[in-house]
Amino acid sequence: YTPHYMTHFRRFKNKRIKLFEIGVGGYTNPQAGGNSLKMWKKYFHFGKIYSIDIYDKSALQEKRIKIYQGSQVDEDFLKNICNNDGPFDIIIDDGSHLNEHIIESFKILFPNLKDDGIYVIEDLQHSYWENHGGDSKDLNNPKTAMNFFKKLTDCLNYQEIPDVDYQESYYDKKIVSMHFYHNLLFIYKGENSELSNVVKNHKM
DSSP states (O other), rough: OOOHHHHHHHGTSSSSEEEEEEESSSSOTTTTTTHHEEEEEEEEHHHHEEESSOOOOOOBBBTTTTESSSSSOOOOHHHHHHHOOOOOOEEEEOOOHHHHHHHHHHHHGGGEEEEEEEEEEEEEGGGOGGGOOOOOOTTTTTTOOOOHHHHHHGGGGGGGGTTTTTTOOOOHHHHHEEETTOOOOOEEOOOOOOSSOOOBBBBB
């Protein structure tokens, strides 16, 4: 994933950003994991790095790296972190990789991403693996992460929908681009306000 990260994150490199990553790694071993957090700390010279893990990884904390213990689908837990340390410039989901967790974390955390920020989901191959809630037989299964995010591509063009009963969503107004790669997705947040040159107020 590194070449893609360098492309998308270059503009943040020397800024005082806040990065939040789901998943520390190392499973139950309290001394294992944290390699990506150290990588982000090194790359973002002035950045603050925050992370969560279902296991206690507090032993891996260091200057500019803060780690919480908790679930990526515990809404109160996540909102408390966002209230204390957010909003964030970058959010990366490298957590459980369970499809329902990927979707639920996005719903909770995307509103706590700054405008002009980027939300990243790693390891989307789990959308096709049944042991993680994926589906390789029905590629239109709405419960998989890939199909949830593919559906959001319509948000980019919501101004073009000629349906006066159409209900504009938060994602319509806040997703400005989506970049899919092999097992990897970058979602850019901002004001998606570019008007149609044909459709006005969802009327032709």
